[in-house]
Amino acid sequence: MLLILTVGALATPGFISTPSLAALLTSISFIGCVAVGMTFITLSGNIMSLCLGATLSASSLIFMAGLSFGVGPALALGLGFGTLFTAAQGLLVGYLRANPIIVSIAALALLVGSADYLTGGQRIYSPGDSLVPLTGTLWGMPVEALFLLASAVIGQIILSYTRFGRHIHMVGSNLKAARAAGVSIWRTVTGSYLLAGFFTALAGILLSARYGSGDMELGVGYDYDAIASVLVGGTAIHGGEGSVTRTLLGVAVISAIQVVLLLYGFSQQMQYLMTGLIVLTVIMLHSLGERHS
């Protein structure tokens, strides 16, 4: 699958040219960070959150509003909000075993309501050009891509090499067995949500830095793009099985296909359709593969 894609991509004239690759890397980065976060929620057995897109938007708003205190405090405010808001949902899900999808829908409605109340539906613009370091390139790579890489590396290290990471796998694959083994369910689930919120807020900050403004529309659709990447990467939807690296692969596959379609001159509409069909195909292939192994 990956081989076909690589050959197909390299055979497309213009794919390896730097501008299109850089554009691809940048657009991957925002979805990638959210998808890395979503991986933790899916892995811990809580399927998906419908609130991450809105959390991304709200973090971008708070970051932009916080810039009047300086870049440092703004970063802390934006990241802190996304992290704590999502961790609070994790607490409800983990401590009371409340339904993850309903909790995320409720959080979404509350967040959209508060944002509407506080901003009146307005966009918040960046006051100066203090954000240039977040939008440039470093060692020939867009800064956003480096952030994604760092997030993925940190995420994968947490999953593979820490006790918390092992607990996430255990809780996701068999809740009762994990409890019997003495794993604290609520700490693990809250931790997974906390990380999801952190990476989502990071995406929000990067995205608003790129556009020079924050508003509630920024994150629309990111929930679905992120869960599509997680599933295409091969993380099991019922939890317990998967990794951040796989999610990264999923993001890369979806984005590469979109760029190839674009370069061959397919319309934006056709890209939407192809993405849907590919997600469907990959999910079906994965389940066939699972049954054979």
Add this chain to the structure above:
Amino acid sequence: MSVFKTITRESIRPFAVLSGAVVTLGLVDRGSGNFLSVATAFSVLQLFSTLGLVSLALGLSLVVRGFDLSVAGMLSLAGCVAVLTGATHPWLGLAAGLALGLAAGTLQGLVMTGLRIPPLGVTLGGLLTFQGLSYVLTEGQTIAYPNYDLALILTEPIMGFLSYRSLITLGVFLIVALVMSHTRLGRDVVATGSDPEASRIAGVHTDRILIGVFALSGFLTALAGVLLSYSLAAASPVALSDVLVPAAAAAILGGVSLGGGKGKPLGIAAGVLTLCILRSGLNAIGASPFVHEFATGGVLLVVAILDAPELARRLTSWRLRASER
């Protein structure tokens, strides 16, 4: 305590929440006639027609332990197909839209039972595919439906608060409710949701039930989409896509549980009505839109907490700890 328990029981709760919403809004309105009016009732039922069948579809899929994400895509796709094929013959458009919904739902059901893929994965793919398809069909534009007379007929008030569109929606709800409560099929659907393994042993064709429910879900959503596009005299791939959150919220409010096996069509209807009354009622008494978001979010959060399986255990352990001190 026993009164509290009765009210929070799944079968009664939707109606309790509904009456709560009506009484609260009525009190806030204090008889100024903005909320308790025929006009509000009409607008509530119009909203009900948009959201109701989608919520019923989603709710039924939840009863059999699925989560039909694809309803959000099917709603706009069926509308687009109906508007494109039914320009001269509305019935043809209706038939095309409904056939598409039925076929797409059946196909999704076949894929999840045949390949043993969790419904959420299949319907996520379905959602993205349907959405893509409606973008391709409409080239990303809003397309107008030239038959304005039909739009007027469908939305014309009957006895002040009804319309053909809301009558059709209410009729479908009634039929599904009767089938669910009075036939073997309905009992089999609930059994499949509450314990798939046991139902299979008891001789229920659980795979067929699953396929049937997803086919029905596609059909109901398509019907809602066609009615909506016909009465707006327009179809668009974008505007209708944020239906998933309110539809899920309404189903959950209506007593459907994500664990499967619980939820009745009339409960779902009450859930949808609650959401619609909150929206139109708050509108009628002049509240800002964010109040509606807060109300929806707050109600959902309370239901999520009340429904949480470990709430009782946590409360008991707190009480014990408090009494030890």
